[in-house]
Every structure is written in structure tokens, then in C-alpha cells.
Amino acid sequence: MIPSFGWQPLGPKPLQPLRAQLTQRTGGHLTGEESGRGNGWLSCSLLALAVARAGRPSSERPTRSVGCSAMRSGWRGQSRVLCTGGCGYIGSHTVLGLLQAGYEVVVIDNLSRGSSQSLGRVLQLLSATERVAVEELRSRLRLVVVDLCDEACLEEALVFEQFDSVIHFAGFKSVGESMEVPQLYRENNVGGFETLVRVLSKHSISSRALLSSSCTVYRPSSEKIDETAPLEPTCPYGETKLRQEAVLKDLIKSSGWRGCSLRYFNPAGAHSNELGEAPKDGTPLMLVPLLQRMALQGEGELSVFGGDYNTRDGSAVRDYIHIQDLVDAHVKALRRLDLQESQELEVFNLGSGEGSTVFEVLDAFSHASGRRLAPNVQARRPGDAAFAVADPSLAHQVLGWRATRKLDQILTSAWEFIRANPDGFKKDPPYPRAVPGVADRLRDLAQLLFPDSTRLHALHAAIMESSKVVGRCSAVAQPNLRGLTYVVDWGGSTLRVLRFAAGAERYSGEAEIISEHLKAQDASPDELFDFMADVVARVFHRHGDAGQGQAIPLCFVVSFALSFESFGPTKAVTLTHWAKDWATPGIQGQNLAELMAQALARRRLPLKVTKVLNDCVASLFALSEVVADAAVVVGTGTNACFVRRKSGSESEECREVLSTEWGGITSGLPVLQADRDANNGGEVNLERMVSGLYLPRIVQRLHAQPAEGTLCPKQELATSMEAMEACSAADSGAIQSCEFVTARSAAICAKALAAVLDNLARAKAGKMELMEVVLDGALFHKLPQYFWWFKHHLLESLRPQLQPRVRLHLVKDAASLGAVRVADGSVFFQHAA
């Protein structure tokens, strides 16, 4: 069981007193004072935090009302709609209507029948009405080319998206064709829709759908059809629409979706000479496009399918509805869907309520186009109904909608459009595809970082999964600070050498940025270890530590995953895998203690490597005096995420210690192409997003790939570049400018931590009294807001019963402190069975 994760949108800024308090407590440099228990540790009872929070005015508390979609589209504040099949005829017209109504639209289309160019036209029209350059509008209309039936690609395209609603247009739509290839219709229309909703549900991308349905779901009737009419499709196309409605009904019932189905009668006509119906390839299948083509050719004969129906002239009667009327209905239905509480599928017939026969349409089109188009009566088309006319009164009552345009307007607009565009959209440039490239992905990730519970579940699962690595501590170290101790702390980008002197009030240290070339593939193990030994030598000589008589213990702390065969000095400790862009060849599998010892010997330094520890584990030892029933180390570093269980060998009472850095979380998440491109197996980029600390790196990539910037509007790019500038000045500046990322990151970490704590408590069946949480990581110190957000979200997410049992410790340099404690202690780990 995991607790429910209510996503909270970005709330208010931290209150000033708290911020000031935190800044005061967490600022400053490494000093001996900070190393002692209590002084440098900010213990913070969540209960106290709850009290503080309760005192805040409600207006300052984050509320849910902003909604998570607003959060994801967030800073733009527009509702986002996903339109599948948005490049097709009805889709493209509706996309324009949505943009004009202020929505942001992402189109998914496989371009099998629609043209990306139609979206170019849409933007041109929007640009003319809104008087904004097309380029500037592109951020409001994105095209992702993907087939709905391709689940993996669809998932990859959508996994970090969220939409207020989805309008599902994609699918085949010809009655006649569906009789010939019914299986294709089922696979494409039903399979595609099922895949879509599966992906949307799985990643909480959206749970509101407007379905493009059809009057072909009804049993044919010679009367006008209302929504209560019997459902009995006469063709596979109609069956697929009915099946889609059933799928949506199930989601509404079982998963709290909201849904609406619009049953179209016969949409036709064009928005204008710029946008209309332009079938892509081959012979058009529907009546009006066929007439358009015949009229373009100057003359022709229309095969009229059936002249012996029981209708006024023997041909089939249909209810033709102008495409712009249909668009208006969509916008209205979408607004209703946004507010809808109904737990039923709402269904509306969209028709004019007036019927026209095929002969009448043929005549009217001949008249509109001035071309002589003749009928050629053929046999009835299988699957066709004789009569299909809407009773649209429900749409009028509920949506306030009714069709206003007549048949001649429909056909005239259709003709004028095709006359102005005899090649359809073929001569237009294709609309840029948002094929997710590295830059786009990273940008998306930065913006949309896991802001929902589903991904937190994934995160939680990843953390739990990683608990397979278990070590056992057979003796807890006692601090032994007699004499001198050295710690070499090999982090991702910095190397720190710390010198602790027993009885000294301050310990001293030196940090060195690890030079880039050492990370490069051609650095040798000796070069790397000599570099470290040089830093040690500088500290050593500056303090005149020669002549101590006996070897000074040195604990080597490594920020990569290690094999935990043993921490004893005689056994090898090897690095199991790299992170943080490191990949120095020849090191994996080697005994790190020996490599370090050899480098120290080359410098003739009388230091003895007594321990090699992973930095999380070292942090745990810093905790060794305060560990109660459980402890969790939360780092914002990029370490592999793993969990340790620590138990005292003296008593069999097991004391759980989870050590978790929020890296390596991608094992529970899809590996994206961007991750593959980034040559890091999908681990590093996400980690950087999580920490927020690394945003400048993303920005650099964005900057380096402006060609891909169609998806990165100028303003965003400018902001990003500012962040990059700030980065080169100081990390903290960049962090400040990326507050939106860090706030989200804090929320994620806190909520995932709540899950971990809850899991621990449940596993212990309520026997757990106190859980210590150590917060260690640059962000907690560099950005006070981060800590504030973290606490806030932890409080929001923890079960009330657990809150008084959790104690937070904000620590600084915990790994080094822990390392000192074990440097010459008798601590060793054994691999647990």
C-alpha cells in the first residue's frame, strides 16, 4: 500500500520569516561546529511544521483549484487539448476553432489520410485574425506524428504531457470502405482508441474525452433520430464508433473519466478558401469531396448509390451539416466537458435537422460550381441507410448549439475552396513535426517533471525495486577522532579532501573541481587517482602533517555505486557502475582502495586507506547516534538510488535504514529516445531534472540546438539563456532562475519520501516509533525554498498518524562526517543473503 498522492500545484512562495530562518541556519561554511550532533543539524518536527502551517492564512496555502493541467501547461495558463487526427478534415477545422477559443492544441496524427499542411493553413488563418506572426503561434499548435496503434511510440510521445481534454478524431470514416475492409476498421478505429485511452490512463495524461462519433451507430429509421433511438449499426464503421463509445463509458464508470460523444450526421463544406476538405491521395470516398473533384475536372457523372429507396426521389437522404457549425458544437461541448460533473457518457446528435437526397446535393453542387454534373444511378451501397436525419434538439437545449448554415452555403464553400486549391494542400510546406528530439525532450522534462501521482508511483516502485541491494552492519562505529583522519570525497563534479583533527574546533578541507578531461574516456585510472592524491598532498603539506609517526587513516568516499562484498580493508571494494557522465575506463571492477593506496604511495604520503564507502552509506554513519527505528537519507545528488538495511548484530532487532538518493530512478520509467541519444542509459538526464541543479545543462543544449527551437518560443529561449548566463557566474544564480523546476522537484522528492516512510511504517505494522530523515544535498542548502517546499509537500503527503513520528535533519556534508566516524572504526559490511 502506498499513500495517495494528491498533487499540489505550485503554491505560494515561502513565508519570509521561515525563509530567513532557513537561510540563517543553513548558510555558512563547513565548520567544526557544524560537525557536532545537534549544532549543525536542523531537527525539525513535522508536528511543529503543521502548527506553523495551520497558522497561515488560507489564501497563502496552495490549493487544488489551479488543477494539475494548468500546472503542466502551467506558466502559459492555457487549457491544453490533444486532438488525435487533427490533420484531417474535421480535425483541422476544429483545431482552428479551438485555437481561436484560446486553447493550446497538440495534434497527433499518422498522416495516413490527413496532411500536416492543413495545420500550416490553420496557423495562417489564426495569424491573420490575431495579428501575430505564425512563428510565434507555433507553440500553441504542435504536431506529433505517431500512429495511435503503435503503443510504444504513443507512450513515448505522450508520457510527459498532460491535457485538459482529448478530442478523438483519428480513424477511418467511410461506410462503403468499412464494408470492404471491416477488420482494418476495427483495428484502426477500435484498436487505436483503446491504445490511446490506455496510454492516457496509465500516465494520467488526461481523463476527459470528446469522441467524434457518427449517426451510423443508430438503427436506420425513416424518422428524425434523437439520442434515445435504438443503437444498431448497419456497417462496421458504425460498429467501431459504438465500440469507442462503450470504451469511453467504461472509463467513466470505472475510472472517473468524463466523456462526451458527438454523433455527426454528414459534415461538409469549408471554413474559407484557405481551409477546407482536401482528400490527400486517391479517389475521394465521401459524396462532397467526390463532387468537388468532378467539378474541378469540368464535368462528370456521379454514381448515385441507390435510386430505389423509399424517399422523395429514390436516393438516400442525409442531413448535411456545415463544418463550421460542427466546429462550434465542438467548442461548446468541450467547454461543457470542462465543467461536467456527470458520470454518464453524454451524447449529442450534430445535424441540421434537415435532409437532402443525393440527387438534391448533386443539383445544388452543379449549381454552385456552374459545372454540369450528371447522375448515374447504381445499386445501393452496402451498409447505407435510406434516411439519416438528426433531431438535434438535445444539443440545442444542453449546449445552446444549433446548425445555422444551409446546404447551399455548405456546397458553395466546398466548391470555392477546391477551386482555390485544386491540389489541396500539396504545394504547401509541411507543418514542422514535433518529433521529440533531445532538446525538446529535455525541455519538456524540465517543464513537466512528474507532476502527478502516477509517476510518483513509478518512482516509488523504482525505489522499492532498488531495495534488493541490502547490506548488513555487524557493528556500529563509534566516533574515533583521536589523532588525524582524512576523507577523500569523490563526488560527481567535485573532489573534496577533508582533514579532521581530534579536539580541533574546526576541521579543514579543500575542494577541487574535477577537471573535465578526467571524465573523458581517455583518462587513465592512474591519472585520475594521481589527481586525487595531489589534492590530498596539498592539504597534507599545508598542515605539516608529516612526521605523525604512524599512518593516518583515510576514508575514501565515492559517489558511485559500489560492490558491497565487504568494507573490510583486506577485501576489494569495486565500483559497479558509473553515473554523472563518468566513464573512466579501467576502473570498474578494480579495487578502489588499492588504486588510492598506490596513488598515495607514489606521492609518498603516509596515509592508509582504511575504508571505502559509498557516500550515502557514509551519510548513514553520520547518523549513527541518532538513528531510531528507521532512517532515510534524502540526497539531491545524482547517485544511484539504492537502499540499505542496517541491523545491529548484538541484538536481532532490525533497524531499518534506507539510504536513497533520487538518482537512478529511470528503471521504473520509460527510457526515451533522448536518454538513448544522451548516451547515459537513461539515468543522468532525469536525475538532473530532479535535482533542478542541473537545469543549466539543459539550457546549454537548447541553446546549442536553436534549429529545433520551433518548439521553444523566443521568450522561453530568452529565459533559458539567462539561466545559462547565470550558470556560468554561479550555480546558485541558475538555481534561483529555475525555481519552477526546483519547486516541482521538491514536491516529487517529498511525495516519494512520504511513500517510502509509509511503506516502512506499514511493514513494521505500527511498531515503528521514530523515523529520522536526513536531508543532504546541495539544493537543501543553496536554495532555502527547496527545503521549504520539501517540508510542505511531505506534510501534505504523510498520513497524519505518521507526522509526529518523523523527524527531519538538515545536514551538511554528512557523508564526510560519517566517513570520519568509520575511518578507523571496526565497521564492516557483509553482503546479506
Ligand SMILES: O=c1ccn([C@@H]2O[C@H](COP(=O)(O)OP(=O)(O)O[C@H]3O[C@H](CO)[C@H](O)[C@H](O)[C@H]3O)[C@@H](O)[C@H]2O)c(=O)[nH]1
Ligand atoms: O459516390 C458516391 C458517394 C456517396 N453517395 C451517397 O451519398 C450519401 C453520403 O455518403 P457519404 O459517403 O458522403 O457519407 P455517409 O452518409 O456514408 O456518412 C457517414 O460517414 C460520415 C463520415 O463523416 C459521418 O460519420 C456520417 O455520420 C455517416 O453517415 C450516401 O447516401 C451515399 O450512398 C453516392 O451516392 N455516391
